[in-house]
Amino acid sequence: xxxxxxxxxxxxxxxxxxxxxxxxxxxxxxxxxxxxxxxxxxxxxxxxxxxxxxxxxxxxxxxxxxxxxxxxxxxxxxxxxxxxxxxxxxxxxxxxxxxxxxxxxxxxxxxxxxxxxxxxxxxxxxxxxxxxxxxxxxxxxxxxxxxxxxxxxxxxxxxxxxxxxxxxxxxxxxxxxxxxxxxxxxxxxxxxxxxxxxxxxxxxxxxxxxxxxxxxxxxxxxxxxxxxxxxxxxxxxxxxxxxxxxxxxxxxxxxxxxxxxxxxxxxxxxxxxxxxxxxxxxxxxxxxxxxxxxxxxxxxxxxxxxxxxxxxxxxxxxxxxxxxxxxxxxxxxxxxxxxxxxxxxxxxxxxxxxxxxxxxxxxxxxxxxxxxxxxxxxxxxxxxxxxxxxxxxxxxxxxxxxxxxxxxxxxxxxxxxxxxxxxxxxxxxxxxxxxxxxxxxxxxxxxxxxxxxxxxxxxxxxxxxxxxxxxxxxxxxxxxxxxxxxxxx
Amino acid sequence: xxxxxxxxxxxxxxxxxxxxxxxxxxxxxxxxxxxxxxxxxxxxxxxxxxxxxxxxxxxxxxxxxxxxxxxxxxxxxxxxxxxxxxxxxxxxxxxxxxxxxxxxxxxxxxxxxxxxxxxxxxxxxxxxxxxxxxxxxxxxxxxxxxxxxxxxxxxxxxxxxxxxxxxxxxxxxxxxxxxxxxxxxxxxxxxxxxxxxxxxxxxxxxxx
Numbered sequence: 001x002x003x004x005x006x007x008x009x010x011x012x013x014x015x016x017x018x019x020x021x022x023x024x025x026x027x028x029x030x031x032x033x034x035x036x037x038x039x040x041x042x043x044x045x046x047x048x049x050x051x052x053x054x055x056x057x058x059x060x061x062x063x064x065x066x067x068x069x070x071x072x073x074x075x076x077x078x079x080x081x082x083x084x085x086x087x088x089x090x091x092x093x094x095x096x097x098x099x100x101x102x103x104x105x106x107x108x109x110x111x112x113x114x115x116x117x118x119x120x121x122x123x124x125x126x127x128x129x130x131x132x133x134x135x136x137x138x139x140x141x142x143x144x145x146x147x148x149x150x151x152x153x154x155x156x157x158x159x160x161x162x163x164x165x166x167x168x169x170x171x172x173x174x175x176x177x178x179x180x181x182x183x184x185x186x187x188x189x190x191x192x193x194x195x196x197x198x199x200x201x202x203x204x205x206x207x208x209x210x211x212x213x214x215x216x217x218x219x220x221x222x223x224x225x226x227x228x229x230x231x232x233x234x235x236x237x238x239x240x241x242x243x244x245x246x247x248x249x250x251x252x253x254x255x256x257x258x259x260x261x262x263x264x265x266x267x268x269x270x271x272x273x274x275x276x277x278x279x280x281x282x283x284x285x286x287x288x289x290x291x292x293x294x295x296x297x298x299x300x301x302x303x304x305x306x307x308x309x310x311x312x313x314x315x316x317x318x319x320x321x322x323x324x325x326x327x328x329x330x331x332x333x334x335x336x337x338x339x340x341x342x343x344x345x346x347x348x349x350x351x352x353x354x355x356x357x358x359x360x361x362x363x364x365x366x367x368x369x370x371x372x373x374x375x376x377x378x379x380x381x382x383x384x385x386x387x388x389x390x391x392x393x394x395x396x397x398x399x400x401x402x403x404x405x406x407x408x409x410x411x412x413x414x415x416x417x418x419x420x421x422x423x424x425x426x427x428x429x430x431x432x433x434x435x436x437x438x439x440x441x442x443x444x445x446x447x448x449x450x451x452x453x454x455x456x457x458x459x460x461x462x463x464x465x466x467x468x469x470x471x472x473x474x475x476x477x478x479x480x481x482x483x484x485x486x487x488x489x
Numbered sequence: 490x491x492x493x494x495x496x497x498x499x500x501x502x503x504x505x506x507x508x509x510x511x512x513x514x515x516x517x518x519x520x521x522x523x524x525x526x527x528x529x530x531x532x533x534x535x536x537x538x539x540x541x542x543x544x545x546x547x548x549x550x551x552x553x554x555x556x557x558x559x560x561x562x563x564x565x566x567x568x569x570x571x572x573x574x575x576x577x578x579x580x581x582x583x584x585x586x587x588x589x590x591x592x593x594x595x596x597x598x599x600x601x602x603x604x605x606x607x608x609x610x611x612x613x614x615x616x617x618x619x620x621x622x623x624x625x626x627x628x629x630x631x632x633x634x635x636x637x638x639x640x641x642x643x644x645x646x647x648x649x650x651x652x653x654x655x656x657x658x659x660x661x662x663x664x665x666x667x668x669x670x671x672x673x674x675x676x677x678x679x680x681x682x683x684x685x686x687x688x689x690x691x692x693x694x695x696x697x
Contacts, residue, residue: 375632470628
């Protein structure tokens with residue numbers, strides 16, 4: 001059994017060594033090794049993991065694969081952690097294999113892939129490691145990209161309910177420049193998804209146009225869906241319009257969306273949400289099911305490196321039982337090497353049918369400046385969350401509650417050493433400040449070699465999007481100590 | 490076990506033999522026109538910076554790139570957006586609102602990013618005019634641009650400013666030399682005449 005990796009290594013060497021004699025072979029890859037100690041009591045408090053991946057490029061030919069020795073990624077939801085951290089879930093396998101060949105405008109690809117048709121309404125297969133999302137497909141793709149763009153693919157992907165069953169997705173996309181200022185495109189995607197004991201056939205047709213006139217950029221995309229199964233056929237439709245205009249230092253733009261029965265079961269799409277915070281209409285349903293909305297924004301370049309951005313969006317469903325509004329106001333000032341951003345954020349969601357209401361508002365700031373010996377970034381936000389929930393005293397009564405989520409962070413980079421110290425809390429009210437939960441966390445990053453970073457995190461973090469030590473990512477809730485060694489070659 | 494160690498050693502040696510060059514690519518710019526690697530090479534050093542609209546440190550790096558472009562006229566800055574297709578309009582508007590003079594490319598399916606092991610923006614590469622990757626850096630904090638400048642100077646064969654390695658004194662040194670040569674044009678002028686730069690260069694010290 002252990003001969004398999006040995007054979008793979010020999011094959012790899014056989015491939016690499018002859019290539020080394022050539023002019024420009026490229027071998028790149030990463031190795032991520034980690035040790036984690038979690039203070040949360042469960043079956044697996046301490047463990048190691050390692051992932052190694054490489055890609056080989058030579059004269060248009062590419063090949064790559066990844067070896068994963070460890071647990072599945074942390075889920076972002078705390079409630080899923082216990083199950084995911086079962087020692088039986090440890091993976092030890094070569095995965096994510098691909099090979100491709102490019103010759104001028106033509107390319108063929110086989111294996112795991114990411115792909116987009118248009119803006120992602122009709123088809124998008126992608127991975128977002130920060131959000132722990134993996135909607136990549138495995139299959140074949142042919143593409144031509146020169147006078148016009150054409151691509152066609154035939155692929156499989158794990159069924160959402162039974163991961164040992166492969167569903168099918170296939171389609172083609174064509175984009176043609178009609179004039180210098182106008183581009184037209186069209187897409188077709190067919191999907192076969194196993195649902196119960198029968199397959200559901202989805203056929204989607206899309207068309208799009210983009211007009212670019214220097215000061216103005218307009219785009220329109222529409223699609224229709226014929227979703228067939230034993231019970232019959234359901235029609236769906238999607239429309240997304242967007243535009244922007246630049247008038248000297250002032251830019252303004254807008255967008256309109258309409259999605260009706262356009263939510264794929266397999267998630268192989270990425271619908272534009274037409275609001276600043278990329279929020280869905282309601283947390284209880286996907287965007288494609290029933291959603292309409294508009295967005296309007298402006299961006300004004302003031303004097304002395306000052307910039308003002310305003311953004312407002314609303315969304316609703318057909319019956320107007322679900323509604324949401326989203327607003328953002330940001331002021332940025334770049335003075336020499338000092339950058340200051342002050343912003344106000346607002347997201348409100350209402351669901352009349354379930355008596356749900358939630359509003360989040362938060363002012364935030366970020367100041368970034370260099371000192372004589374260090375680079376400094378200070379940031380913070382003060383989130384106020386208000387919502388309606390079922391009363392714990394009266395079974396059918398609803399009550400309004402609120403809490404605060406303050407967060408402060410300081411990042412320091414001294415030569416090659418980067419430090420980030422953050423403190424986050426959850427206050428029920430101002431009188432409970434001293435008795436509230438606090439999440440202090442420290443991350444230290446140091447490049448011990450060229451292309452090799454050592455990262456140490458100690459403390460607690462509530463999870464979500466964090467930007468620290470110059471990099472932004474989404475993190476899962478965590479408490480404990482994590483030591484990681486990231487190598488790139 | 491010995492077999493594994495031997496094989497791993499051989500792989501490491503083989504990797505060392507391979508060239509560290511920018512891989513070929515073909516990506517659309519903001520107007521949808523394709524840009525190839527050859528289109529950005531040959532003029533001078535190149536900064537290739539992977540960014541995304543949601544990434545604040547990425548945006549903080551952009552004014553520094555502009556400053557470097559002003560100082561070194563042969564420098565080309567290429568921004569590669571990792572934004573999803575649905576977010577590209579916002580990324581384009583941001584670049585337009587700041588009037589940045591960069592080459593902006595879009596790689597939503599990470600075809601180039603994967604070849605360069607880019608997973609989280611910002612991730613910056615500095616290339617020689619021939620396309621060799623001479624420097625790579627992940628993340629951006631204020632002051633990182635001094636490291637970039639030192640690398641660009643090295644590519645151009647210019648003498649290092651003392652402490653231009655990110656320790657924080659490079660800016661002061663630059664300031665002094667700007668005064669020496671007038672109007673802050675020292676680098677542009679000397680790029681046209683490298684030998685003159687080498688002659689005129691004075692050592693920077695912390696006492697400036």
